[in-house]
């Protein structure tokens with residue numbers, strides 16, 4: 001999508017601090033980290049949010065979730081643990097309208113989720 005910042009990162013038009021990449025997904029460090037480790041995992045295909053997941057695009061979602069443990073191992077956060085978050089829409093405070101999974105780690109995260 002033309003005006004999507006994450007599509008521009010995928011295209012290499014905007015730089016990112018890349019952690020993992022394959023033909024279907026990209027993982028990079030969040031520009032405004034909310035934990036010592038704050039990664040974003042995104043599909044290369046533009047999906048608007050978790051609310052736009054369908055039978056047709058579900059393969060890449062499965063790929064994201066089978067790759068996250070590998071990324072976690074690479075980052076050394078598997079043992080101590082991490083949190084996966086995705087936001088949708090206004091009440092979910094989604095600011096970038098391209099599906100992304102936040103991976104937060106590196107400290108004991110707050111108990112309160114909202």
Ligand code: AMP
Nearest residue numbers: 005016029030031032087093094095096
């Ligand atoms: P959300 O609020 O769930 O839509 O999350 C969007 C996330 O994208 C925020 O945590 C931002 O800090 C992050 N973000 C926005 N632009 C960039 C960028 N150019 N590089 C890395 N992270 C970004």
